[in-house]
Amino acid sequence: MDTHGKDFSKKDFSTKGTYVTGSEYTRDTNYIETRITRDGVDGFPVEAGRYRLIVARACPWAHRSTIVRRLLGLEDAISIGVCGPTHDVRSWTFDLDPGGVDPVLGIERIQEAYFKRTPDYARGITVPAIVDVPSGAVVTNNFPQITLDFSTEWKEFQREGAPDLYPEELRAEMAEVNQRVFTEVNNGVYRCGFAGSQEAYESAYLRLFANLDWLEERLASRRYLMGGSITEADVRLFTTLVRFDAVYHGHFKCNRNKLTEMPVLWAYARDLFQTPGFGDTVDFEQIKAHYYIVHTDLNPTHIVPLGPDPSGWATPHGREALGGRPFGAGTAPTRAVDA
CATH class of the missing domain: 1.20.1050.10 (Glutathione S-transferase Yfyf (Class Pi); Chain A, domain 2)
Known part of the structure; x- marks a missing residue:
């Protein structure tokens, strides 16, 4: 299949070790729990331009952070790097970028940023991940906390009219x-x-x-x-x-x-x-x-x-009849999508 000019059919897509399996599937939820906060208690203070959010548009867990970053208007504060949709046993690569290298971090695989944090990191190499650009090391891959912190810790850098996603x-x-x-x-x-x-x-x-x-x-x-x-x-x-x-x-x-x-x-x-x-x-x-x-x-x-045909997503939904305002007291994002 050719997606964005890439032929993904010739790569090794072994996912051995990626999932904890057995009779009943169990997800490994042990993530790097370091947080980026206003007080910098974990050693990583909120700072515009310092961090890079690494995502893949294919991944539902990473997709959350892409949406929240856009809704809150954090594009100028937190840059974004996008991995391709497929990966091998060593996980996500920057194969959509020229030369297959992230233009900010200068790496081919997000794995390299994990190893900068912990050599031979033994758990899943997952997205989303936030990387400290100066050191090149992953700060966190704790996807549920990442989006909550975007709402609470990054308020200073949210756009005017950003909605309150976490009242x-x-x-x-x-x-x-x-x-x-x-x-x-x-x-x-x-x-x-x-x-x-x-x-x-x-x-x-x-x-x-x-x-x-x-x-x-x-x-x-x-x-x-x-x-x-x-x-x-x-x-x-x-x-x-x-x-x-x-x-x-x-x-x-x-x-x-x-x-x-x-x-x-x-x-x-x-x-x-x-x-x-x-x-x-x-x-x-x-x-x-x-x-x-x-x-x-x-x-x-x-x-x-x-398939399936995606055109149905654009059809009328009728949910306006239930009232409400999508962004509450805020407004919709207007800038172009960067990922």
Whole structure:
């Protein structure tokens, strides 16, 4: 498959060691927990221009940070480096950049920045990751905390009119919603796709769709997960929903029904997709290339489906009838997308 001029069919896409597998899929959630904060308590103070966010447009966990960075207008404060959609056993590479080298960090693989932090780093080489540009070392890859810190620690550098994605009065309830969405939906699709037995798969499948049904009910009477405006919770759910029909329905066997067959969730997802900061950060070709080529154990032929037709994402959603304002008291981002 040729994506952005790259032939991904001739690379070694072994993912051995990338996933913790067994009868039931278990995600390794041990991340580098160093934080970038205003007080610099971990040795990394908030400082415009010092850090580089490394993402891949194919990855749902990295996609969260791309969306939040754009919604908050942090482009001038935090630069971004974009890995290609596929990788080998040593993980993500900068093969979309000229010469296959990140123009700021001067490296071919994000692995090099991990090894600058910890030589022979033994855990997963994941995105998103934030790199300290002066030292070339990874500061953190703790994706849930990265976006929360963008909202709370980087306020000084947010654009005028940036929305409040993490309102204090909603944090307790949002934590419960986010935990359920992560466990049962964001990670639930992976538990289906990488189940090691029929029993584990069926259990994961039933849990996933029970919680998608819960979301259908919750979103029937409110425009967004936490009420009348977009929050961090919507960002976290969107990155799974936007990949559902393109990869999770078939590739991960999440096939009770498609997203397009769940009327409330489909309308909700289209509403977000058509909101600046969401759909303009989606690349379906890179998403499909990643899942169908990298997951050799699930798709040894590396054949990437041509469908589904993405034009439905632009159709009217009707969610305005529920009221609310997407950005609350804030405004939509207007600058061009840089990743």
